[in-house]
Ligand code: SF4
């Protein structure tokens with residue numbers, strides 16, 4: 106397997122002053138394989154968008170490193186980082202906010218090509234704009250219109266066309282379908298899948314809900330309060346979630362079959378999501394975990410591969426920690 110992206114012990118802390126440190130990302134390690142879709146999931150504020158922005162170099166890191174196509178992203182010069190944009194692009198949640206309302210679709214999609222001086226003449230560039238519009242399911246007649254003339258789904262298609270303008274091989278999609286109507290979500294997901302096949306793209310697909318990433322992801326990483334708590338193949342995650350937080354997230358997704366739905370044990374998490382400003386000691390999930398043990402408040406659980414390609418950070422799976430529970434964690 107070829108890794109397009111490698112993230113090692115990445116930390117991104119924000120100093121808020123007055124001795125307050127926001128630990129948005131607090132030591133995350135994973136990689137992304139070339140050509141796959143990696144789903145990154147967690148509640149808002151868990152650090153998933155911060156990871157996206159740190160990968161692409163919009164944020165500097167606090168600790169750790171990010172390797173992209175063999176280069177250390179945070180050691181690149183301004184000029185090299187600028188060039189990196191041709192390989193790595195981002196799609197945002199709210200296409201309306203990220204598209205300039207006073208620009209035509211042509212201007213919006215041309216802008217990155219102009220900034221990077223991709224074409225010598227305007228005609229060539231225009232042809233590329235039309236091609237991109239067609240690739241995302243729009244057409245050349247849309248080029249002279251303004252963002253407000255389009256539906257949410259169409260605007261997201263414009264955002265995708267712009268992200269494709271420089272011919273990247275890696276795209277970070279930060280909640281690209283969360284703001285769209287349910288009926289439109291599948292269309293955008295299908296478009297992304299189709300583009301991936303045609304262009305051999307790699308995606309980091311960020312979502313706040315496990316049901317949204319199921320269809321599209323090859324592997325999924327689950328985040329909670331700045332930490333990655335579980336990572337495995339998509340199917341494995343749904344069949345055999347190991348981390349209590351993943352189990353709770355999955356148990357919240359309704360199952361269409363009423364017989365199964367009725368018998369299923371729903372895990373309700375107690376308490377609120379703590380603040381990442383003063384996260385709990387030890388395991389960050391311990392204040393809401395139904396299985397919390399003494400060790401959980403004292404030691405941060407290690408990120409370990411408990412079975413092939415299945416990573417989890419939880420003391421329940423650490424053979425060196427005595428399991429003080431009289432029950433086993435639910436595996437649903
Ligand atoms: Fe729960 Fe402890 Fe595992 Fe954290 S380490 S998820 S508190 S059992």
Ligand code: MG
Nearest residue numbers: 149150153154
């Ligand atoms: Mg976000």
